[in-house]
Amino acid sequence: MAIETLTIEVAQEMAFGYTAIGAGLAVGLAGVGTGLGEMGIGAAAVGATAEDREMFGLALLFTVLPETIVIFGLVIALLLLFL
Amino acid sequence: MFQPKPMTHLLIAAPKEQMASVVTELYRHQVFHITDFVDQGKEGYEGVRLGTPLEGVGELSTNLLKIRSIENVFQTSPETLFDIPKRPAVTIREAIERELPAIEMEVNALTVKRSAAESRLRECEQRITELKPFALVPLEMDLYSGYDSITTIAGYVANEVPINVPHEKYYAVRKDGNFLVIFVETQNATEVEHILSDADFQSVTVPNETGSVQAAIDKYTAEQILARTVFAETGAKISELKTKYADLLAACDEVLSGDVERAEAPLRFATTEEAFVIDGWVPADHIEPITAGLNQATSGCVYVTVDDETNAAAIPVEYNNPAFAKPTELFMDVYARPRYNEIDPTLILAIMFPIFFGFIVGDVGYGIIFLILALFVRKMAMFKGDGGRNLIKILVSSSITTMFFGLLYSECLGYSLPWHALIFQRHLPMGADAAAHAGGPEAMPLLIVSIWIGIAYITIGRIFGIINHYRMDRAGKHRTKAILGQAGWIAILWSLLILVCSFFSVEQMFGITGMMPDFTTVLPIAPGLPGTSLGGIILLVLGCIFLAQENVLDLMEIPTIISHVLSFCRLAAVGLSSVAIAMVVNYLSFGMFIDPALANLDAVGVIMIIVGGLIFLCGHALNVGLGLLGGGLHSIRLHYVEFFTKFYVGGGIKYNPFGLKRKFSEE
Numbered sequence: 001m002a003i004e005t006l007t008i009e010v011a012q013e014m015a016f017g018y019t020a021i022g023a024g025l026a027v028g029l030a031g032v033g034t035g036l037g038e039m040g041i042g043a044a045a046v047g048a049t050a051e052d053r054e055m056f057g058l059a060l061l062f063t064v065l066p067e068t069i070v071i072f073g074l075v076i077a078l079l080l081l082f083l
Numbered sequence: 084m085f086q087p088k089p090m091t092h093l094l095i096a097a098p099k100e101q102m103a104s105v106v107t108e109l110y111r112h113q114v115f116h117i118t119d120f121v122d123q124g125k126e127g128y129e130g131v132r133l134g135t136p137l138e139g140v141g142e143l144s145t146n147l148l149k150i151r152s153i154e155n156v157f158q159t160s161p162e163t164l165f166d167i168p169k170r171p172a173v174t175i176r177e178a179i180e181r182e183l184p185a186i187e188m189e190v191n192a193l194t195v196k197r198s199a200a201e202s203r204l205r206e207c208e209q210r211i212t213e214l215k216p217f218a219l220v221p222l223e224m225d226l227y228s229g230y231d232s233i234t235t236i237a238g239y240v241a242n243e244v245p246i247n248v249p250h251e252k253y254y255a256v257r258k259d260g261n262f263l264v265i266f267v268e269t270q271n272a273t274e275v276e277h278i279l280s281d282a283d284f285q286s287v288t289v290p291n292e293t294g295s296v297q298a299a300i301d302k303y304t305a306e307q308i309l310a311r312t313v314f315a316e317t318g319a320k321i322s323e324l325k326t327k328y329a330d331l332l333a334a335c336d337e338v339l340s341g342d343v344e345r346a347e348a349p350l351r352f353a354t355t356e357e358a359f360v361i362d363g364w365v366p367a368d369h370i371e372p373i374t375a376g377l378n379q380a381t382s383g384c385v386y387v388t389v390d391d392e393t394n395a396a397a398i399p400v401e402y403n404n405p406a407f408a409k410p411t412e413l414f415m416d417v418y419a420r421p422r423y424n425e426i427d428p429t430l431i432l433a434i435m436f437p438i439f440f441g442f443i444v445g446d447v448g449y450g451i452i453f454l455i456l457a458l459f460v461r462k463m464a465m466f467k468g469d470g471g472r473n474l475i476k477i478l479v480s481s482s483i484t485t486m487f488f489g490l491l492y493s494e495c496l497g498y499s500l501p502w503h504a505l506i507f508q509r510h511l512p513m514g515a516d517a518a519a520h521a522g523g524p525e526a527m528p529l530l531i532v533s534i535w536i537g538i539a540y541i542t543i544g545r546i547f548g549i550i551n552h553y554r555m556d557r558a559g560k561h562r563t564k565a566i567l568g569q570a571g572w573i574a575i576l577w578s579l580l581i582l583v584c585s586f587f588s589v590e591q592m593f594g595i596t597g598m599m600p601d602f603t604t605v606l607p608i609a610p611g612l613p614g615t616s617l618g619g620i621i622l623l624v625l626g627c628i629f630l631a632q633e634n635v636l637d638l639m640e641i642p643t644i645i646s647h648v649l650s651f652c653r654l655a656a657v658g659l660s661s662v663a664i665a666m667v668v669n670y671l672s673f674g675m676f677i678d679p680a681l682a683n684l685d686a687v688g689v690i691m692i693i694v695g696g697l698i699f700l701c702g703h704a705l706n707v708g709l710g711l712l713g714g715g716l717h718s719i720r721l722h723y724v725e726f727f728t729k730f731y732v733g734g735g736i737k738y739n740p741f742g743l744k745r746k747f748s749e750e
Contacts, residue, residue, distance in 0.1 A: 057417040064720045074656040082526040
């Protein structure tokens with residue numbers, strides 16, 4: 001029976017498994033969020049740069065703004081795995 | 084350092100006869116930034132208007148136009164040519180006079196010949212396409228026309244159409260539309276056309292040829308081949324001329340552009356009936372030589388005054404940085420050139436960018452790869468121009484810091500070096516060395532260091548903000564408010580820090596345990612409420628008041644303090660992910676393919692070694708690319724978004740001295 005085999009070691013392994021899933025979800029979902037955020041900005045930024053080369057710096061700046069979200073996801077994943 | 088080059092406002096006035104010599108003298112010095120005169124009809128400027136170009140500008144422009152058109156034929160441009168030995172301007176001028184007409188004639192003749200061949204080629208192609216369907220009809224071309232009472236109808240149709248009047252018909256099935264030729268009596272032609280148009284008939288005109296269709300096609304094919312040869316020959320001749328003259332033309336272009344710029348300079352001056360005034364800027368240390376030079380050139384007929392201009396927005400900005408920081412000016416210009424009276428953070432960027440890059444990637448192997456890549460790109464001259472060269476220099480310094488941090492982290496392509504990590508252990512417990520890194524990476528200390536860097540950056544940014552407001556804003560209530568607002572941001576940041584430390588025992592600072600003083604037990608007011616927390620709350624309230632007095636809506640932005648500080652976590656996080664990718668690649672290639680294959684070598688083993696080697700190469704190539712992108716983009720972004728937004732205004736005018744920067748010629 002499943003309940004009988006659930007020793008402390010197994011429970012710990014399972015807990016680690018869930019942590020790993022959580023870490024994966026944190027990075028993955030945050031990445032999706034960043035992607036969605038950068039989608040519109042990136043398109044507009046390329047358009048603006050095509051119109052005026054001088055806009056490149058500002059366009060790059062706007063494009064990387066949502067990147068912080070995925071970094072937060074990555075940090076949470078690291079905390080989950082290594083804390 | 085932290086300041087652009089000091090500039091002085093000069094006004095040069097002289098009688099109109101001296102215009103040419105003044106312009107030539109200014110052009111020679113190549114330091115005078117001309118402020119264009121705009122004729123706005125302002126009060127006090129009555130009778131002042133824009134100058135007219137110097138004599139001879141027409142001929143110069145015509146010659147320049149000729150050169151540009153030849154360059155256009157050659158498809159070259161001075162911007163794409165590099166590392167060509169400089170020629171003396173005198174010989175170039177001679178060449179413009181003597182050789183240019185001949186070159187122009189030769190190139191023109193070739194271009195005419197080439198375009199004639201090209202149009203003939205197209206014409207033949209079209210004729211052949213027209214004739215091809217008629218090859219399916221067993222009739223000579225003469226038979227299609229020349230009748231009095233018979234009309235020929237030819238064209239494409241989807242299916243064979245029954246026609247109920249006397250006619251002669253040829254029908255050929257083709258892949259791209261079935262071809263139909265019908266001969267009918269002219270009186271019935273309209274009726275037939277009606278029937279055909281109902282069947283989606285597309286008529287074609289009968290080519291005006293004689294003899295057999297195949298013969299006509301052969302004739303045109305032969306002509307086509309001939310035209311193609313002529314086209315190729317003239318093209319070859321043109322590219323021959325290009326290799327011969329491209330350098331000379333670029334030099335001529337440069338000399339003439341310089342002459343035209345000089346001749347057209349008066350268009351930027353303010354002139355009256357008898358005199359003219361040039362308004363502009365020179366670096367402060369060039370006033371003496373330029374004044375002396377002008378006096379000598381005009382034998383004293385010039386009046387030069389130094390004006391104490393206070394409008395900083397109008398002053399052109401030239402960087403003033405030590406040589407090692409010069410390449411980083413590229414990154415500054417991508418964002419925006421600093422204004423004249425604001426802090427120029429180039430130096431900080433020049434020092435910190437490579438350090439951030441190294442901190443993130445931190446791997447001896449990747450550092451060496453970056454260095455080789457940079458040197459290879461420089462050797463092959465793949466990046467042309469100043470921008471590319473500066474980028475390579477930045478990459479070189481970044482690769483050196485990467486190697487340095489790699490030594491500290493004890494990392495080489497994801498493997499450990501023979502010593503334990505000196506500062507932060509970033510290896511995962513994975514692969515052959517899993518036992519040595521059983522504890523996993525020291526993620527927490529790395530994150531703590533990153534956050535302290537963030538706190539330091541944001542505090543420095545706000546302090547710069549205070550200095551900038553002090554310097555750039557006009558003295559008064561607004562300036563005080565702005566400065567207090569910046570101070571408020573610093574107060575809130577540090578009060579939050581103090582509060583966190585008051586309620587939670589934070590043991591680590593810079594990742595080192597015991598360096599952080601324990602605030603939780605300082606001057607306890609009540610159990611669990613240390614005295615520092617009171618200080619923190621007072622500072623927080625003060626900060627909020629300072630912030631709100633500048634703009635109440637700024638209170639909404641307080642969470643950005645936390646998000647901007649936490650954003651610096653990327654220094655740790657991106658680096659750890661890069662190590663993880665490297666270790667996974669090593670595990671996939673060696674752990675799963677190469678090592679087992681070597682243990683028991685046979686035919687399958689050889690294939691496994693090859694596959695493992697491929698995984699190793701591709702995986703690390705991917706990680707090198709990601710490292711360049713991650714290390715570079717995240718480092719620059721931390722400066723652009725988290726640091727510059729605190730104080731940087733930018734939008735200064737680029738210092739653009741009058742006088743061409745010579746690439747191909749020398750006086």
